[in-house]
Amino acid sequence: MTLAVIPYPDFDPYLIHIWGPIGLRWYALSYIAGLMLGWWWIVRTLRDSGLWSDPPFKGKPPATADDIGDFVVWATLGVVIGGRLGWILFYGMLLCGVTPDSVGYCKDLPMDFFTHPLSLVATWRGGMSFHGGLAGVAVALWLFCRSRKLDMLKLGDLVAGAAPIGLFFGRLANFVNGELWGKVTDVPWAMVFCTQNIRDTYNGRCPAGLAPRHPSELYEAALEGIVLFAILQICLRVFRLHDRPGLISAIFLIGYSVFRIFVEFFREPDSPFIGWFSMGMLLSAVMWIGAGWVLYVALKRPKPA
Numbered sequence: 001m002t003l004a005v006i007p008y009p010d011f012d013p014y015l016i017h018i019w020g021p022i023g024l025r026w027y028a029l030s031y032i033a034g035l036m037l038g039w040w041w042i043v044r045t046l047r048d049s050g051l052w053s054d055p056p057f058k059g060k061p062p063a064t065a066d067d068i069g070d071f072v073v074w075a076t077l078g079v080v081i082g083g084r085l086g087w088i089l090f091y092g093m094l095l096c097g098v099t100p101d102s103v104g105y106c107k108d109l110p111m112d113f114f115t116h117p118l119s120l121v122a123t124w125r126g127g128m129s130f131h132g133g134l135a136g137v138a139v140a141l142w143l144f145c146r147s148r149k150l151d152m153l154k155l156g157d158l159v160a161g162a163a164p165i166g167l168f169f170g171r172l173a174n175f176v177n178g179e180l181w182g183k184v185t186d187v188p189w190a191m192v193f194c195t196q197n198i199r200d201t202y203n204g205r206c207p208a209g210l211a212p213r214h215p216s217e218l219y220e221a222a223l224e225g226i227v228l229f230a231i232l233q234i235c236l237r238v239f240r241l242h243d244r245p246g247l248i249s250a251i252f253l254i255g256y257s258v259f260r261i262f263v264e265f266f267r268e269p270d271s272p273f274i275g276w277f278s279m280g281m282l283l284s285a286v287m288w289i290g291a292g293w294v295l296y297v298a299l300k301r302p303k304p305a
Contacts (some may be wrong), residue, residue, distance in 0.1 A: 006188075008215075010195035011176045030173035031079065034166025039072045041162045046271010051236070054243050062245075063152035070275040075159070078140030079133045079166075088113065088120060095279050128166075131283040153245035153298065160252035167256075168225025175217035175227050177281045182214025182266045191215050208268075216267035223259040231255055246298025253291035 017023040021272045045051065046068070053059060063071075074224030092113060096106035112119045141159060145152040174180045178198045181191075198206050232248055232255075242248040261284050269278040 006191055008191040008193055010197055012197050013177050023289030026176045027173040030169040034169045035076055038162035039167045042068050042158045062151055063219050074140040074144045075137050078136035082136015083128035083133035090129055110129055113278035157242050157248040160249040161236055164225050164229035180217055181208045181268055182216030183268050184211045185214050214266045216263055219263045224256055227304050228255045244298050246294050250291045250295040253287050257287040260284040
């Protein structure tokens with residue numbers, strides 16, 4: 001096996017370090033960047049009158065800029081609450097309940113949630129789940145559209161089109177944190193995820209060890225972020241699939257699940273479930289059910305005349 005050709009940079013996970021664990025982390029900034037740029041992209045898309053000229057829109061976009069500004073607040077709550085609850089349910093309770101010896105963070109879980117309720121918000125001991133955040137945003141979208149009397153599928157397509165922006169920044173933040181690294185490999189671009197900042201974070205040790213590994217965070221940033229965003233833009237602007245509300249949302253769900261399952265073969269599972277089949281694979285496979293339902297609803301609607 002060869003040594004890593006590309007050195008892993010010694011990133012400081014904090015942009016501003018105040019005291020102890022308190023400070024402004026790059027991971028938090030990734031959430032802010034994803035939400036703000038997603039907001040900007042949706043508003044910019046709404047202002048492109050050519051996209052809304054055909055049925056079923058007939059010149060009227062599915063929402064206003066003010067609607068989107070308000071929805072960003074709802075979406076933020078959905079991401080944060082859903083992401084944390086998703087991790088607690090899928091990983092802290094289900095995974096640790098089935099395979100308690102699979103990963104280090106399973107120590108005392110899930111019983112610790114009941115005996116020490118503060119562990120429910122202890123994000124330094126297990127973090128956020130994308131699939132939980134996705135469910136949280138879906139609930140927020142449903143409640144918001146219901147309160148504003150907006151078409152959920154039409155607005156959902158816009159949100160789905162912007163989602164890869166947040167995914168891109170989130171995976172870059174994972175890379176900066178030196179977490180969710182890949183499996184041991186001898187490819188020329190392998191990296192050793194062990195720096196002084198990582199040692200400081202993990203009490204003098206490097207969880208990934210000293211072996212070169214796939215930088216799987218960058219694989220996900222490229223596929224779930226850049227490639228998926230490009231696919232959705234082509235669907236929107238070239239093939240105008242938003243004229244059948246729900247199609248773009250279904251393509252997003254399918255695209256993310258395919259890319260996530262693919263990268264799981266290169267990513268060291270932080271959550272092995274059944275042999276090589278990880279929790280990430282399971283949750284991504286379940287997304288096909290949601291994609292199928294959205295696709296069915298979208299195609300069931302009469303084709304715009």
